[in-house]
Amino acid sequence: MVSVKNTALFAAVFGLILLTGFTSGWNSALLILNMGLISAIMAIGVNLQWGFAGLFNIGVMGFLALGGLAAVLVSEPVTPGAWSAGGFQVIAALLMGFATIALTIFVRGKTTGRVRTIVTPLLLIVGFFIYRAIFDPAVARIEAIDPAVSGNIGGLNLPILFAWPVGGVFAAAAAWVIGKTALGLRSDYLAIATLGISEIVIAVMKNEDWLARGVKNVIGIERPVPSEIELQESAQFVERAASLNIDPVTASTLYVKLSYSVLFVIVLLLIFLAAELALKSPWGRMMRAIRDNETAARAMGKDVTARHLQIFVLGSAICGVAGAMMVTLDGQLTPSSYQPLRFTFLIWVMVIVGGSGNNYGSVLGGFLIWFLWVQVEPYGAALMGFITDPMPDAWWIKERLLASVAHMRLLTMGLILLLVLRFFPRGLIPEK
Amino acid sequence: MDYLNAIVALTNFVLIPATAYGAQLALGALGVTLIYGILRFSNFAHGDTMAFGTMATIGATVVLQSWGVSFGPLPTALLALPFGIAATIGLVLLTDAGVYRFYRTQKAAPVIFVIVSMGVMFIMNGLVRILIGPDDRRFADGERFIISAREFKEMTGLREGLALKTTQGITIVVAVLVVAMLFYFLNRTRTGKSMRAYSDNEDLALLSGINPERVVMVTWMIVATLATIAGVLYGLDKSFKPFTYFQLLLPIFASAVVGGLGNPLGAIFGGFLIAYSEVLITYAWKKVLVYTLPDALEPTGLVQLLSTDYKFAVSFALLVIVLLFKPTGLFKGKSV
Numbered sequence: 001m002v003s004v005k006n007t008a009l010f011a012a013v014f015g016l017i018l019l020t021g022f023t024s025g026w027n028s029a030l031l032i033l034n035m036g037l038i039s040a041i042m043a044i045g046v047n048l049q050w051g052f053a054g055l056f057n058i059g060v061m062g063f064l065a066l067g068g069l070a071a072v073l074v075s076e077p078v079t080p081g082a083w084s085a086g087g088f089q090v091i092a093a094l095l096m097g098f099a100t101i102a103l104t105i106f107v108r109g110k111t112t113g114r115v116r117t118i119v120t121p122l123l124l125i126v127g128f129f130i131y132r133a134i135f136d137p138a139v140a141r142i143e144a145i146d147p148a149v150s151g152n153i154g155g156l157n158l159p160i161l162f163a164w165p166v167g168g169v170f171a172a173a174a175a176w177v178i179g180k181t182a183l184g185l186r187s188d189y190l191a192i193a194t195l196g197i198s199e200i201v202i203a204v205m206k207n208e209d210w211l212a213r214g215v216k217n218v219i220g221i222e223r224p225v226p227s228e229i230e231l232q233e234s235a236q237f238v239e240r241a242a243s244l245n246i247d248p249v250t251a252s253t254l255y256v257k258l259s260y261s262v263l264f265v266i267v268l269l270l271i272f273l274a275a276e277l278a279l280k281s282p283w284g285r286m287m288r289a290i291r292d293n294e295t296a297a298r299a300m301g302k303d304v305t306a307r308h309l310q311i312f313v314l315g316s317a318i319c320g321v322a323g324a325m326m327v328t329l330d331g332q333l334t335p336s337s338y339q340p341l342r343f344t345f346l347i348w349v350m351v352i353v354g355g356s357g358n359n360y361g362s363v364l365g366g367f368l369i370w371f372l373w374v375q376v377e378p379y380g381a382a383l384m385g386f387i388t389d390p391m392p393d394a395w396w397i398k399e400r401l402l403a404s405v406a407h408m409r410l411l412t413m414g415l416i417l418l419l420v421l422r423f424f425p426r427g428l429i430p431e432k
Numbered sequence: 433m434d435y436l437n438a439i440v441a442l443t444n445f446v447l448i449p450a451t452a453y454g455a456q457l458a459l460g461a462l463g464v465t466l467i468y469g470i471l472r473f474s475n476f477a478h479g480d481t482m483a484f485g486t487m488a489t490i491g492a493t494v495v496l497q498s499w500g501v502s503f504g505p506l507p508t509a510l511l512a513l514p515f516g517i518a519a520t521i522g523l524v525l526l527t528d529a530g531v532y533r534f535y536r537t538q539k540a541a542p543v544i545f546v547i548v549s550m551g552v553m554f555i556m557n558g559l560v561r562i563l564i565g566p567d568d569r570r571f572a573d574g575e576r577f578i579i580s581a582r583e584f585k586e587m588t589g590l591r592e593g594l595a596l597k598t599t600q601g602i603t604i605v606v607a608v609l610v611v612a613m614l615f616y617f618l619n620r621t622r623t624g625k626s627m628r629a630y631s632d633n634e635d636l637a638l639l640s641g642i643n644p645e646r647v648v649m650v651t652w653m654i655v656a657t658l659a660t661i662a663g664v665l666y667g668l669d670k671s672f673k674p675f676t677y678f679q680l681l682l683p684i685f686a687s688a689v690v691g692g693l694g695n696p697l698g699a700i701f702g703g704f705l706i707a708y709s710e711v712l713i714t715y716a717w718k719k720v721l722v723y724t725l726p727d728a729l730e731p732t733g734l735v736q737l738l739s740t741d742y743k744f745a746v747s748f749a750l751l752v753i754v755l756l757f758k759p760t761g762l763f764k765g766k767s768v
Contacts, residue, residue, distance in 0.1 A: 056543060056546070136733075181752065182752065182755070184759070185755055187542060187543060188473070188546060188693065189759070191546065192689055192751070193751065195682065196747075196748030196752065197748065197752070199682055199748060200745040200749065203741060203742050204745070207741045341678070345554065348550060349554075407561035407566065408558065408562070411554070411558030412558075414551045414553070414557075415551075417547075417550065417551035417554065418531060418552070418555070421544070421548055421551065422534065
C-alpha cells in the first residue's frame with residue numbers, strides 16, 4: 001500500500017512547497033498549502049465520480065459555486081427588513097415555480113397525443129408569467145434595500161463552519177436533480193450537459209442580486225479563525241511571537257494561515273478516510289465492476305442507474321464542501337471569478353495526473369498541480385528574464401516574450417496533461 | 433397599431449442579428465459535428481481552434497494593411513482569410529500527428545480522446561494568449577453599413593430604422609457559400625463520399641479500400657477551414673477576444689448536440705435554433721408590443737422574458753430539454 005515510489009512522490013511535492021517557504025517566504029508556502037488542501041478535496045470528489053464510476057462530469061465549477069453560495073447564505077448577517085420586504089414572497093414565487101413544473105409533469109402523465117402537446121407548453125407559459133408576477137416585485141424591493149452594501153436577502157448569521165456541510169448539501173441537492181435528468185445520457189452528451197448546467201449555475205449567481213449580490217460580490221465573509229489585527233493587539237500573542245523571535249505582524253499572518261491549514265487538514269483526512277473505506281468496501285468493488293462492464297453488472301442484478309446517481313451525488317457533495325471552504329479561505333464570493341478552465345478543467349488535470357481511481361493519486365495531483373499552477377508564473381518569469389537578458393532593450397521580441405509569461409500556465413497545464421496521458425496513461429499513482 | 437413599424441423593429445433587433453449569429457454558430461457546429469462523425473469524439477479544443485484561426489487572420493490583415501492593401505468597401509480580413517486558414521490547417525495537422533494519431537493507432541476509448549482534447553484546449557488557449565494577448569480587439573475595416581438606420585428612415589419615412597451591417601451581410605453570404613460547397617463536397621466528390629462512408633461504418637469503409645489516415649487528414653483540413661471562417665466572421669461582426677472564443681464553445685456544442693452530433697444538417701439547424709432562442713428570449717419586446725397592441729394594453733415593463741446575461745443559460749436549457757426528449761438530438765445523431 002505504502003510503496004517507496006508513492007512516499008517519494010509525496011515527499012517531493014511537500015519538498016517543493018517547503019522550498020517555496022525557504023526561497024519566497026512562509027506566507028506564500030502556506031498559501032499554496034491551503035489551496036492545495038482544498039484542491040485535494042475537489043480532486044477526491046471528481047475521482048469518486050470518474051475514477052470509481054466512470055462518470056464524465058465536467059460541471060465541477062457549478063458545484064463549487066453552490067458551496068460558495070452556501071457560505072454566504074449561512075454566515076452572513078440577516079439584511080434588516082429584507083425578509084419582510086420580499087423574502088417570503090420570493091420563496092412563495094420559487095415554490096410556485098416548482099409547483100408549475102410538478103403540475104406539468106403530472107399532467108403529462110395523465111394526458112396523451114394532441115392534448116398533451118397543447119397543454120404542456122400552455123401550463124409552462126402561464127406558470128412562468130404568474131411566477132414572474134410574484135417574483136419580480138419582491139426582488140425589486142429586496143434589491144432596493146441599501147444596494148451599495150447589501151441589496152440581498154442576507155444569511156442566517158450562523159458560524160461559518162456550518163456552511164461547509166451545508167455547501168455539501170446544496171451541491172448534493174443540485175446533483176440529485178441533474179443526475180435524475182442527465183445521467184441516462186451517453187458519454188459525451190452527459191459531459192456537455194454537465195458543462196452547460198454549471199454555466200447556468202454561474203449565470204444565476206451572477207444575475208440574481210437578491211440572493212448573494214451577484215457581480216457586486218459579497219466581501220468580508222466571517223472567518224473561522226481570529227483576524228490578524230486581533231492577534232497583533234493581543235499582548236499575549238505579541239509576547240509569544242517575541243519569544244520565538246518573529247515580528248508580530250509576520251507571526252499573526254502565519255498563525256492565521258496555519259489555523260486554516262489545521263481546519264482543512266481535518267476535513268481532508270475525514271473525506272479521504274471515507275473515500276478510502278468506500279473504495280475498499282463491497283460497495284466500492286461493485287462501483288468498479290459497474291464501471292468496467294456495465295452490462296455484466298446489470299446482468300448480475302445491480303441497479304446501475306441508482307448506483308450512478310448515488311455516486312454522482314456523493315462526489316458533487318464533496319466538491320460543494322470544497323467550494324464552501326474555498327470561499328471561507330478567500331473571505332469573499334465573486335461569481336465572475338468562476339471560470340471553467342480554472343475550476344473544472346484544472347481539477348480534471350489534477351485527477352488524471354495524480355491517477356484516476358486512486359485517492360492517494362488525487363491528493364498528490366491536487367497538491368502538485370496547484371503548486372505548478374501558482375509557481376509556473378514566477379518560474380516562467382525567471383526563465384524568460386534569463387533568455388531575454390542578452391537581447392537589446394525595447395526589442396519587440398523581448399517585450400513579447402516577457403509579456404507572454406502571464407499566459408504560460410495554461411500552456412504548461414496542457415503540456416503536463418498531454419505528457420502524462422501519453423507516458424503515464426494511468427497517472428502518477430495508478431489504480432491498484 | 434402599426435404593424436409595419438413593428439415588423440421593421442423586429443427585423444432590425446431580432447431577425448438580422450440572430451440570423452448572423454446563427455450562421456456563425458452553424459459554421460462552428462459543423463466543425464464539431466464533423467470531428468464527432470469521423471474521429472468520434474467531442475472536440476473541446478474547437479473554440480480555441482477558432483480563436484487561433486482568427487488570430488492568424490488578424491496577423492495577416494495587419495501585414496496586408498501595412499502594405500497598403502485594402503479590399504475597398506469590404507474588410508481586409510477577407511483577403512487575409514486564406515492565410516489564416518492555411519496556418520490553422522498547419523496547426524491542426526501538427527496536433528493530429530503529434531497528439532491524436534497515437535491514440536488512434538491504440539484504438540483508445542472515445543472518452544480518452546475527449547480528455548486529450550482538453551489538453552489541446554489548454555495549449556491552444558495559452559498559445560493564442562501568448563501570441564496576441566488576452567485583450568479585446570476589433571479588426572473590421574471598410575464600409576460599416578450596407579444600409580444604416582438613418583438612410584432607411586429617410587428612404588421609407590418609417591419611424592423605426594433598419595440597419596444592416598456589412599459584417600452581417602458578409603456573414604450570411606459567406607456562410608451560404610461555405611455550406612453549399614461543403615455539401616457539394618460531401619455528397620458529390622469521391623473524397624467526400626469516402627468520408628461519409630467512413631463515418632457511417634468504419635469497418636466496411638476500411639474493407640472497401642478507403643485510406644483512414646487520408647479521411648482523417650481531409651476532415652481536419654475541412655474542420656480547420658470551417659473553424660477559421662466561423663471565427664473570423666464572429667470577430668468581424670463583434671470583436672476578437674480569446675476568452676470569448678473559448679466560451680463560444682458552449683453554444684456551439686449546444687447547436688451540434690441539439691441537431692444531433694455527427695449530423696451536418698442537424699448542426700446547421702441547431703445553430704439557428706440556438707441563436708434564435710437566445711435572442712428571442714432575451715429580447716425586450718416592449719417596442720414591438722407598443723406598435724402591435726391597442727393603446728389600452730400597452731405594456732409597462734420591458735417585457736423581457738429573461739435578462740440578456742442568461743444568453744448561455746438559454747442555449748443550455750434548450751440543450752438539456754432536447755436531450756431529455758430526443759436523447760440523440762432532433763436530427764438523428766450518433767452516440768459512441
